[in-house]
Amino acid sequence: MVGKVVTVNRKARHDYHILETYETGIALTGTEVKSLRAGRANLQDSFARVENAELFLYNMHISPYDQGNRFNHEPKRTRKLLMHKKEILRLLGKSREKGLALIPLKVYFNDRGKAKVELALARGKKVYDKREDMAARDAKREMERALRGKM
16 A cells, blocks of 8 residues: 655666565654655665664665754764564564675655655676576567557
């Protein structure tokens, strides 16, 4: 149940094999929420990490709110993600596997107006995997184009 999507990390699906996805809450200040509602956020190069049985999101950029004056927030501060302790510990075990990372896929507001982050457990793609994906996408596009031309 996704409401208004604020930002999507399009490069994540290109650079990683998505194994599992999770919905997490995010702890924000007032000006960050207002800036998110205006759609001024960026997930490029952001990642999550488990530290001391807590989940944190790094390098997510939320632009300062225009009318925020001295109460404005730091744009790239570390933000706490909200999940149940059991889920966090399960993620910790899985993310310690070689080559696995926690990558945010999108930030959105759910139907109740709460800010949420879709977090993925992902494995990095090799260059040849990316080439295969591009070739498959091009082949699919060509087939659809050929089918459209026949009708």
